Amino acid sequence: MRRFAIKLSKSPTIVRCWTGGGLRYSSSAIDRARALHFGSNHAPFPSRLSRRNFATISSATKIPSNSELTSPGEEAFVRERRVTFQRYNVNPYPHFDTSKLETFLHLSDFRERFERKYENGNRDPSIVVTVVGRVTAKRVAGKASMFLDITRDGHRLQVISNSKSYDDAEEHAKWANVLLTGDIIEVTGFPGSTRTNELSIIATRMNLLAPCLRRIPKTQGLEDAELRLRIRPLALLASADLSNNLRLRSRIVSYMRRYFDTEGFLEVETPVLSLKAGGANAKPFVTWNNGLDAEMRMRVAPELYLKQLVVGGLDRVYEIGKCFRNEGIDNTHLPEFTSCEFYEAYADLNKVMTRTEKLLHGLVQEVTGSAEVAADFEDLSSPKINFTPPFRRIHVVDTLSAAIGEPLPLPSESCTESKTLSLLIPILDRHHVALPKPLTLARVYDKLIERFIEHDCFQPTFLVGHPGVMCPLARRDPTLPATTLRFELFVKGFELANAYAELNDPLEQHTRFVAQFAARTTNPGSTSIVEQDEEVAPPDEDFVRALEYGLPPTGGWGLGIDRLVMILTGAKGIRDVVTFAAVRPVLRQQIQQ
Structure with missing residues (x-):
């Protein structure tokens, strides 16, 4: 206990x-x-x-206080309901035994079986079925009739109960007094329609399966954003858009799995909790494992494990799973998120691009019925996002050079990273771009991309030709060694996927790891106290050792599923496409002072 x-x-x-x-x-x-x-x-x-x-x-x-949480009025409501149950001798939580029911149908099956078979108030008492659902509306017409709307899994059905069709007139009156909006009920009856041809079940027997002891807003939607996040069951009951988002999310993930399975990829699972956080630059969550007597980290990405599987002979692998980054929260970032990562041996960056276009084009058509998606679902005149290949391509170095009006400074044999950074700082100042903290070369390039390029990536756009210092895991571009073979896929102004032609030289990989880790404590051009970049992990010696066994030429990416769902549902924020989102731990004032 x-x-x-x-x-x-x-x-x-x-x-x-x-x-x-x-x-x-x-x-x-x-x-x-x-x-x-x-x-x-x-x-x-x-x-x-x-x-x-x-x-x-x-x-x-x-x-924070909110009158919609438990209040004296809510407590009185609960007491009244319990008194009602006692008065009418109702067990609010009865045992549910499907073996004793008549033909038991889901609401969708009821509609599929009887839709358009009954018109102008026709009914068929010879067919007896049982359905279950939650009451979403109740209308009483005098003492003789009651109309209920029940829903289940997004499907709706009208229930008609009256003293004539009900087996026991007193039972009908009892349920008319007991049942309220939000209750979960079982209805046995026969199919029919109203005079306006609305398909209904005419009740001959009803039972309460579970009462709703809190009030649910009658209007569609939950305006209180705080309640929407903290009381997720209420948000799902009051807002159809949230449950629809989750259903579409399931279809998106299912399609991605089918695609990779059909293409011969092997779905795998790699550690979520391990000694090392993974292959991305991000601050990890750190904990302690008593069994191993060691400090452990939640993964920020499964990349390094997946590439080790390719080394081991699994040429095509993918994983859909959770990643964790101990960073800020906004409309496109959560500390816990879902990613899909795949790696394919003997695939170059162009092949990865082609696969990305094919996957997303097919997925969007499958789940929306079109290759175009509205940018704003509330404004039908808003521009469309078109996923028809080929996607637009932007070369990062060339575009930034044009934007700043001079060649973009890049590290080279004659220009160290420290000197390059000192050349970039005045450029940021001239264009009113705030210096990043901590001040590192990779973060400066990222700031320039954010300032001059990201806003121009409304349609699906591949950003290619990134400075090499931004991508320690990607191969260098042989035509321009200061850049790497990498692309970022941007849609609607934010990053959706990040892909590399994977670096497979263990010596160069180790050198880059060491240089990146050393640069995290460097702050050239400043006399202030040095700031450490907490997102940079120590060199992963296990991964370097794995590369020594031989990683074939490999390409792959990581894609944010939460952001993809945002685009395809029109959700305003990432917390509207996940089941439960992280919220600040506070105690609410339960009673108004």
Whole structure:
């Protein structure tokens, strides 16, 4: 049994509480829950705690309030419902046994089977079926009739209950008084239609499977953005767009799996928790493994593991899974996100581009019915995003040189990285581009791309010809050694995929790892305290050793699935396309002061 303890200070604004599972609650929430479920005379929780297990929330802590969370009105609503259940002798949580039901149909199957078979109020009492769903609307016409809308998995059906068709008139009256919007019910009856030809099930028997003890907004959507994130079940019930996004997301992931499987790729799983974070520049989450007595990291990307599998003879591999980066949160970034990465032996960058165009073009047509997607789903006149190949290509170095009005400074044998950085700083100042922190050459190039190129990438666009210092894992371009064989795919102004012709020379890879790690503590041209780039990982010696066994010429990329779903659903932010998003851990004020 989970241990539970709570201790209150004399001040009502200070709460100290602890559970064995690590969860924290406000005192008012705990007291109400205890009174509601166990009665007001229930013995208090034990309060013997060690000081180190306390979590203190003081009056200075900013706690947002919201009247839609539990309030005295909500508590009264719950009490009234429980009284109603007792008055009509209703078990609100009965055992559900499908073996005792009549023909049990999903709402979609009911529609498929009986759609357009009944018109002008016709009915067929000889066909008896049972359906289940959540009540989304209730309309009572006097004492004799009740109309319910029920939904399940996005499908809707009307329920008609009246004293004439119901087996027991008193039972009909009972459910008319008991059932409310949000309740989950079981309905047995026969198919028919209204005089306006709306397909319905005419109830002969009903049962409550689970009541809704909180009010659900009647209007479509949940305007409170905070509630939408923190109470996800409510958001799903109140906002059809969120559940539709998740359904489309599932179709997108399924298509990607089918594509790679059909193309002969092997789906694999690589470690999510390991001694090293992976192949991308990002700050990892760090934890401690007691079994290994070692510091562990959540992966920021599966890249290095996947390429080691290619070394091992698995020529075509892909993985769809979670990555974790301990960075900021905005409309296109979350600390936990889903990526798809694939690597293919004997594929150059052009082949990877062609595969990318084919995959995305087919996917968009499959899930939307067209190669074009609206940029703004709320504005039908907005421009379309067209995924028809070939995608546009922009050469980074050439475009930046044109934008700044002079050749872009690049490192070379005669120009060190430190000197190149000193040449770039005045250019950023002239064009009013803020210096990045920490100040590194790779981050300066990234700032220039953000300033002069990204905004011009509304349609699917490949950015190619990046400066080599930005891509320590990519091969150099033999025609311009200061750049690498890499592309970034941008759509709607943000990065969707990042691809390399993979570097397979172990000596050069080790040299780049060491140089990159050394550069993270370098701050040329500044007399201020040196800032470390926490996104740069130490050299991965295990990966370098794997390259010594021989990595064939390989190409591949990583693609952000969350961002792809954003584009294809028209979602305003990345948190609208995931099931549960990270939110700031705060306690809400449960009762209005």
